[in-house]
Amino acid sequence: MSPVFSNLLAQPGVALAAEAAVKIAVVIVVLMGMVAYTVLAERRICALIQDRLGPNRVGAFGLLQPIADSFKLLLKENVLPGHVNRFWYVLAPTIAMAPPLLTLAVIPFGNTLAGFNLVIADLDVGVLWIFSIASLGVYGIVLAGWASNSKYPFLGGMRSAAQLISYEVPMGLSVVSVFLLVGSLKLSNVVAYQAGTWLIFKAPLAFLIFLVSAFAETNRLPFDLPEAEQELVGGYNTEYGQMKFALFFLAEYANMIVASALIVTLFFGGWQVPFVRVEAFGPILAGALGVAAFFVKLLAFIVFFIWVRWTLPRFRYDQLMRLGWRVLLPLALLNIVATALALALKLRA
């Protein structure tokens, strides 16, 4: 390393920025790879569930299929329909893609490795950050529906707005009980709190509400009403093609991965390895095992997301609204009260 460069790195701010940049690059690359292969996993798993085979031609077991697909999408002609509002039409896919990338910043994917904290930004308001950014995700879909200037995308966009607003509320409320228990909004504290028992065992109802809301927030079946290809053609992305469509597609899967990561962090102990005291293996191996544990849990949840999609049929619109406002919301409020009471009684005792 040249002395100029090492001197530069010696500056505290620069070193911090360099560390963050490296982490961001790694996380983005890993996320994009996971998105590509989640698509492949979805296609293979759904095929097996439906007694089919799925893509198995490109490379061994079809493992190069995502690469072939991305080349296809990248090389497609860029078509702009004549009737769209061009500015918002082009902007919408990028807005849809941004929230999952931003929310990933605060999720700790490991403890420490070689002296580095394995989280890009360990914010004190971690979960508030996630909720505030995730609620921006609806703009991509609503803008797409509006800018497409066409009836089915419009219906998809409107549904998306109603659905995301409805499920944001129980989602946020369900997490309140978690923070009553932990006493902090910082996600690394939430993970540290779960060193003994995972939060799913302390707050199972919160987990259930959060899980259902997460499905609704990521527009996955059984709550994929904004897309609903059987009734709305393709919903909000009907008028989109090529890379612009691909961005929506990637955003859906990135959202799914981020939601899984969040569930793992909040309820399944994040990077905590169960039953094993990893500290005994030395710092490097312990850190690596933590990352591995996080990814195993994450992959399990991604498979669960896929499994649910190919098992449950779509909700009717009124059923969706009833479930959100008349079941999940009261349950979440009840859960908060119950948790608070239990904690208060414990403090008295």
Place this chain on the structure above:
Amino acid sequence: MPLVVPRPNLTWWEKLYLPAFWKGFLVTARHFVRMLFGRRDRRVVLEYPEQKRVLKKGYRGAPTLVRDQDGREKCVSCQLCEFICPPRAIKIWPEEIPANDLHAKVEKRPLRFEIDMLRCIYCQLCEEVCPEMAIFLRDDYSLTGTSRAELLHDKEKLLEMGGVMQDGILKWNKK
């Protein structure tokens, strides 16, 4: 009489939907595991280019010309198939059979016989209309080519695809 579908009275346990969800998960998981480890023969797809579907009798594939067991091409160039063909895929150039030929009494045969497989709709009308039982729809499906010329089947190609069809009557031998 209107059919009245009775609405089931669900218990609160059924209204939770969770048991039904659980059953659904088990069904899909069973299919998944079975495809992955067990009865792969229950799958509903073929690995197409390697495996091909077993065709039922009477399948309407590509039309072909046939010879009888004596090796005579059976088409007498009457052009009925050319006239009945709805998409006008068939073109025939008739020719007189020379007097010194073995089958001279048949009088006509096709000089050229072309079927444009880009136009053919596999309707089987040519086979139905043929008075000589010379044209048959066989099992060939999935005709592909890299040029239009490749899919313009000429007489040699059609006879090769058709092969020999046993003829129990051999009417021209008896006349």
